[in-house]
Amino acid sequence: MREVWTQFKEVVMAILPLAAVIIILQYTLIGLPPDLFFRFVAGVVMVGLGLFLFLVGVHIGLLPIGDLIGSTLPKTNKIWLILGTGFVLGIVVTIAEPDVRVLSSQVDDVSGGEIANLTLVYSVALGVGFFVMLAMARTVFNIPLKYLLLGGYGVVGLLALFTPATFIPISFDAGGVTTGPMTVPFILALGVGVASVLRGKSSTSDGFGLVALASIGPILAVMVLGVIYG
Known part of the structure; x- marks a missing residue:
């Protein structure tokens, strides 16, 4: 559970600065149409969720199986x-x-x-x-x-x-x-x-x-x- 929480914090810290800059620009310089800005916010949420699930999958699946295969192969000589x-x-x-x-x-x-x-x-x-x-x-x-x-x-x-x-x-x-x-x-x-x-x-x-x-x-x-x- 701690590993999942760590991945969640990493994703938030990775996406939050970009989202904050775009939001600041939206209300100061850019002024995107509301529907386009809403799509951006929805996209950020979906990207964050996808990246979070992907990183969790990497740590619980890809990394262990890759390491296991790598450590098993040399034993075959x-x-x-x-x-x-x-x-x-x-x-x-x-x-x-x-x-x-x-x-x-x-x-x-x-x-x-x-x-x-x-x-x-x-x-x-x-x-x-x-x-x-x-x-x-x-x-x-x-x-x-x-x-x-x-x-x-x-x-x-x-x-x-x-x-x-x-x-x-x-x-x-x-x-x-x-x-x-x-x-x-x-x-x-x-x-x-x-x-x-x-x-x-x-x-x-x-x-x-x-x-x-x-x-x-x-x-x-x-x-x-x-x-x-x-």
Whole structure:
């Protein structure tokens, strides 16, 4: 119960400043029509309720199951299973990410359907899955994070030379939307769980850096799409 109350206070403190600023502007400068202002207030209430329920769900469901999966996989002593599970989970959690859906629908509209909604979603998901698998390999084989980041962004810079200009901003936006409320909690919990078993509790920092690596995958995936469609 205390955890639920804590999440409620966090949501209120996150939304209240924005709502207060809009209300002050409404009665001082903007003067929105009453029906539009009422919709704003109703929207704030629904967003707050949704965010509260989501955060409660993350803490009672996503984080524990991600940590449990991460801490169980290394005990199998099967590297292929650890890497394969990371790949699959990276894909499915990205497909469930609402931010990715928003970006893909906007790109679909702007491109006139040339880049289909699902094409972008699945491409981004494959990119995330591959780099989550790479992050699992980093933990298993104790590879320094800086080498993977430098190599990943080196490939990004090289591929950008061959990618049409219109795809480059979309690719970096794709890297940003994958760091959303579904992907980040689950992937972080998964990484910390794996690292806590393989490296010990004193080295759980090895479980971090997954999000930084995972965000490279969508950038590369969309750039590859740009090369294909270009």
